[in-house]
Amino acid sequence: MFDFTVEASAGDSEARVGNFRTPHGDIETPVFMPVGTKATVKSLDYKDLEALGAEIILANTYHLAMRPGSELVKKMGGLHKWMHWDHPILTDSGGFQVFSLKDSAKITDDGVEFQSHLDGNKHFFSPEKVIEIQENLGADIIMAFDECAPAGVDEAYARKAMERTHAWAKRCLAAKTRADQALFPIVQGSRFANLREESAQFMASLGTPGIAIGGVSVGEDTEQKFYAVDAAIKHLPKDKPRYLMGVGTPDDILEAVDRGCDMFDCVLATRLARHKSFWDFDGRHDITNQKYSEDESPLCAGIPCYASTDFSKSYLRHLTMENELLSMRLLTLHNIAFLFHLMKQIRAHIKTGTFQSFKKDFLTRFLKA
């Protein structure tokens, strides 16, 4: 269980195509994992996700623990059965939510006390508690509890958060009881190369089936982000999947794959859809722009999804301007389909040894001003 095999490596890059085996099926990497925070990828159901070709989706520990509670999900047979998704699932640990709720959170070596965003009630997350919740939820891949330091912290703070994350990773491993779940620890260290290297070496030593790089996409610029990734990834084992958390623009994914990252999750694809934006090969666009009002062209030709090809920009703009439910659904379908198409092309070009030229061509067009 949880075997990872590298099936192809790009000659001109650290990029590789791999296969990760889980109890609910194999995942071909590099993979993008759509985010389904509250056990639903907003506006989509399992049939939509299967039609899109989703291999694995995310759900969120913090949100499900607050409501309806992980015990209820366990009682209903676990996440897979409950949401009728018979494919791999990954649950986040709640570490990032602690980061987001930092105003009301008290962090100690033992864990984090925080107030629910729903009703203000006090809760306490410890590494052991977070494992218990994730075992109740029943995902295939579960994440270690971590402290995600905000961008811009000084080195002393970054070290403190990193060391706490290391101690918590060991406690998560010790608390874990289910053999059918893979625990991924999370490399921290903020923007400091020495810390990133130390953290990567520590997490690699734990011998888990995969390792995540966290603490990026928290407000830093692209250069800092990949400076941190570069420092960490050279100490991560090549025979384990590397999961870069929270990264999900097409350009960032290409840069990260180039460096050897295998797994990605990001709310952007689905959130941009809710916020009226879509990707195409020329970048990101706001569908409500007036220039689309009489544009009869499809949202994005060349993407194998009916939402991308079967409706005009004019119609989608109208749906969006009117806040129709269908707008969010179609834009969500398209944005996910766009990323899946990108991942498919990435895998194909790694296999044929043409990753670098593909990356260059894609970015030249996608990022042109």
Next chain:
RNA sequence: GUGGGUGUAGCUCAGUUGGUUAGAGCGCCAGGUUGUGGCCCUGGAGGCCGUGGGUUCAAGCCCCAUCACUCACC
């Protein structure tokens, strides 16, 4: 018909005792959004202040007339 009220941005309205380039919210136009948020943030365009006269150095604010809408009473 009589008496009262209201007319200021596309919409709902604010405009201090008359005093520089008349404001807000929403909408519209355009940016931003990377491990939660159908959100939020930042810019921009847009007004002969119902109309016509008058008083004043100066009127969205005061006076007269007129039109429109509205309420009450005959």
